Amino acid sequence: xxxxxxxxxxxxxxxxxxxxxxxxxxxxxxxxxxxxxxxxxxxxxxxxxxxxxxxxxxxxxxxxxxxxxxxxxxxxxxxxxxxxxxxxxxxxxxxxxxxxxxxxxxxxxxxxxxxxxxxxxxxxxxxxxxxxxxxxxxxxxxxxxxxxxxxxxxxxxxxxxxxxxxxxxxxxxxxxxxxxxxxxxxxxxxxxxxxxxxxxxxxxxxxxxxxxxxxxxxxxxxxxxxxxxxxxxxxxxxxxxxxxxxxxxx
Amino acid sequence: xxxxxxxxxxxxxxxxxxxxxxxxxxxxxxxxxxxxxxxxxxxxxxxxxxxxxxxxxxxxxxxxxxxxxxxxxxxxxxxxxxxxxxxxxxxxxxxxxxxxxxxxxxxxxxxxxxxxxxxxxxxxxxxxxxxxxxxxxxxxxxxxxxxxxxxxxxxxxxxxxxxxxxxxxxxxxxxxxxxxxxxxxxxxxxxxxxxxxxxxxxxxxxxxxxxxxxxxxxxxxxxxxxxxxxxxxxxxxxxxxxxxx
Numbered sequence: 001x002x003x004x005x006x007x008x009x010x011x012x013x014x015x016x017x018x019x020x021x022x023x024x025x026x027x028x029x030x031x032x033x034x035x036x037x038x039x040x041x042x043x044x045x046x047x048x049x050x051x052x053x054x055x056x057x058x059x060x061x062x063x064x065x066x067x068x069x070x071x072x073x074x075x076x077x078x079x080x081x082x083x084x085x086x087x088x089x090x091x092x093x094x095x096x097x098x099x100x101x102x103x104x105x106x107x108x109x110x111x112x113x114x115x116x117x118x119x120x121x122x123x124x125x126x127x128x129x130x131x132x133x134x135x136x137x138x139x140x141x142x143x144x145x146x147x148x149x150x151x152x153x154x155x156x157x158x159x160x161x162x163x164x165x166x167x168x169x170x171x172x173x174x175x176x177x178x179x180x181x182x183x184x185x186x187x188x189x190x191x192x193x194x195x196x197x198x199x200x201x202x203x204x205x206x207x208x209x210x211x212x213x214x215x216x217x218x219x220x221x222x223x224x225x226x227x228x229x230x231x232x233x234x235x236x237x238x239x240x241x242x243x244x245x246x247x248x249x250x
Numbered sequence: 251x252x253x254x255x256x257x258x259x260x261x262x263x264x265x266x267x268x269x270x271x272x273x274x275x276x277x278x279x280x281x282x283x284x285x286x287x288x289x290x291x292x293x294x295x296x297x298x299x300x301x302x303x304x305x306x307x308x309x310x311x312x313x314x315x316x317x318x319x320x321x322x323x324x325x326x327x328x329x330x331x332x333x334x335x336x337x338x339x340x341x342x343x344x345x346x347x348x349x350x351x352x353x354x355x356x357x358x359x360x361x362x363x364x365x366x367x368x369x370x371x372x373x374x375x376x377x378x379x380x381x382x383x384x385x386x387x388x389x390x391x392x393x394x395x396x397x398x399x400x401x402x403x404x405x406x407x408x409x410x411x412x413x414x415x416x417x418x419x420x421x422x423x424x425x426x427x428x429x430x431x432x433x434x435x436x437x438x439x440x441x442x443x444x445x446x447x448x449x450x451x452x453x454x455x456x457x458x459x460x461x462x463x464x465x466x467x468x469x470x471x472x473x474x475x476x477x478x479x480x481x482x483x484x485x486x487x488x489x490x491x492x493x494x495x
Contacts (some may be wrong), residue, residue: 059450083453090454097447100455101396102371102389102463115464116456160455 002198003072003167004031005052010069012051012079015062021047022222024067029215031072032195036209037202039219040243045202046093048219049170052200053090054080071168086117089166093173095157099145106148107132107141110160117164131163135189151182158189169193171201175208187211205245206237218243255369255377257477260484265361267484269354271491277353284360285309288367304402305363312359316352323348371395375463385462393448397441404440408433 007027013020021044029035037045050056052071056063057079065078071088080088092098103109107128114124132138135155140148145156154174162169174190175183190199190212203209209216216233218226220243226236237246268280288305321340324333329343371392378388417429473481 053454055450055454058453059446085454085456092447092451092454094447097444098451098455100452101448102375102392104371113455116458116461164456 001032002196004070005029005035005168005198005200006068006070007048007051008068008070010051010067010079011065012047012056013064014060015064020064020222025222025224027217027224027227029198029200029217031198033215034190034193034199034213035201035215035217036206036213037200037217037219038204038206038209038244039202039225040204043219044222045204045219046172049090049172049200049202051079052168053085053088053170054083055090057081058083084168086164086166088168088170089161089164090170091158091161091172091174093176095150095153096146098157098160099153101146104144105142106137106145106156109145109156110163113160113164127163131159134192135159135162136185149182151178151185154178154182154186155189158186162193165197167197169197169199171199173202173204175203183208184211206233206249210234210249254474254477255373256473257480258365258369259377260473260477260480262361262365264480264484264487265357267487269357269361271488274350274353277350277357280357281353281360284357284364288364305367308363309360312356316356319352319355320345320348323351366395379463388463389452389457393445397445401437404437405433408436408440411436 005027006029007025010022010025011020012022012025025044027048037048039045047056050059051065051069057065058081067078069076069079071080071084099109100112103112110131111124111128114127119127132141135158137152137155137159140152140156145153148156158171158174171190174186178186187208190201193199201209201213210230214230216226216228216230217224218233218240225243226233226240228236237244237249240246265280265284268276272280321338324340324344325338327344327347328341330346331342333340333342333345374395375388375392378391379385412429412432417432
């Protein structure tokens with residue numbers, strides 16, 4: 001079972017920002033769940049993922065944080081102060097940024113992650129071959145990562161993180177700018193990931209989340225407006241129309 | 251045609267030595283040789299198709315710049331005979347100096363363009379790493395090359411966006427120049443933002459400063475007889491420049 005994620009009284013403010021992104025924020029994501037963090041732009045979704053991955057403290061050194069973040073059995077006070085990869089993997093919103101730009105094939109692009117982890121050549125080759133097959137990327141293995149469609153590039157970016165087998169997988173608006181086919185493929189991939197990995201992803205519309213997630217959190221103005229199961233979310237969805245586009249769902 | 255990166259590097263050094271120490275005539279002949287090589291040589295990196303297409307416009311811009319330099323020097327350096335061309339009084343000494351400087355700059359730029367256009371990024375990186383450069387510097391070079399390659403595409407994107415907003419990007423030259431300023435700001439800003447994001451993304455994939463990188467096909471960096479010959483020729487150019495008046 002993947003690790004649970006608990007944020008307790010979390011406060012986070014970027015240096016020189018007039019107000020904090022989070023103030024006494026709380027969230028509880030059970031281990032092994034596929035949790036969707038929903039909310040309008042500026043709700044704090046990306047910042048939350050950056051905090052959980054360790055990127056926030058590592059890259060915004062002047063930010064002010066308070067509270068407690070617990071991932072599995074490890075408690076970080078106030079937040080993870082270094083990037084927690086490979087235990088925690090974050091897939092950024094723009095897959096083209098996640099592609100390193102220094103590798104010329106999809107295969108070696110994915111392998112780059114394992115090189116960083118110091119794995120041997122044989123182990124790397126076996127792991128990459130497995131992930132290529134699992135993510136339906138085998139036929140693209142020798143293509144340049146930048147010569148792919150948006151959906152394919154998104155799969156490569158995701159594969160380059162999943163290949164490290166993180167316990168907690170974070171995805172920032174993974175379905176953003178994907179066509180329906182690519183979105184369905186991505187939803188299938190996320191559903192195929194075993195509960196040994198907890199998945200947390202963000203989105204500003206509920207459609208993709210309803211196809212993929214079993215746990216829902218709704219953020220508004222940096223506070224949790226809703227936290228619950230899929231059924232509970234569907235029941236309450238009509239009351240969120242001011243925050244989420246619910247047309248055609250409710 | 252040399253394929254080892256060290257051979258190409260020795261050829262580059264040879265052309266740079268001509269540019270720095272050789273006469274203007276030799277520099278101009280070298281530029282022509284490079285252009286012919288560029289036109290005939292097939293093993294230019296396939297992933298730089300866009301930069302290959304842009305080679306000629308960039309080269310023509312450099313020629314224009316060299317001509318401009320010659321005219322400005324001809325006007326300002328008042329030595330020797332005076333020629334009147336299209337109402338402009340140009341001095342012989344100034345023109346000579348302008349042609350010499352322009353030819354040298356043209357050769358430096360062209361040889362660098364041809365070198366970077368004919369070397370794959372993994373080869374370049376591998377060679378730098380073999381030369382003992384710290385991994386952080388190799389990584390910085392790689393990311394810079396990547397960024398430089400994306401600049402034309404970025405400019406096109408921002409250009410289209412500005413045009414869609416009614417900016418006079420296809421209007422008179424003076425208006426185009428003014429609208430170019432509106433392209434520069436987003437270009438610089440997007441470059442800064444992306445470099446920060448790219449750094450974050452690399453860290454998020456486990457890259458740490460100092461991690462030794464591996465590159466495909468990075469083994470062929472030996473110096474062949476051709477490369478050694480060009481290194482000797484480079485020394486020869488400097489010795490000749492020192493000996494001859």
